[in-house]
Amino acid sequence: MANTEGSDLDPLIDPTPDTTLLDIGAIRHELLQLLGVPVDVLTPKALPEKFRATVLAEATPVCVAISNG
Secondary structure: OOOOOOOOEOOEOOOOOOOOHHHHHHHHHHHHHHHOOOEOOEOHHHOOHHHHHHHHHHOOOOOOOOOOO
16 A cells, blocks of 8 residues: 555555546545545556556555455
């Protein structure tokens, strides 16, 4: 997870081609409601290029996939 100013939790998600900004916003909202701390949900493309490779190399998967069915 990255560390961005203004949030306590910065999960990195690996979106599918069908993931929308509304989906990312919903994830952020759900985590905020569940955990009670500011959350900044990030995708690999949202990471600055200068440290993207390092963050991706050090990332630890928490959840592999979520089924919508």
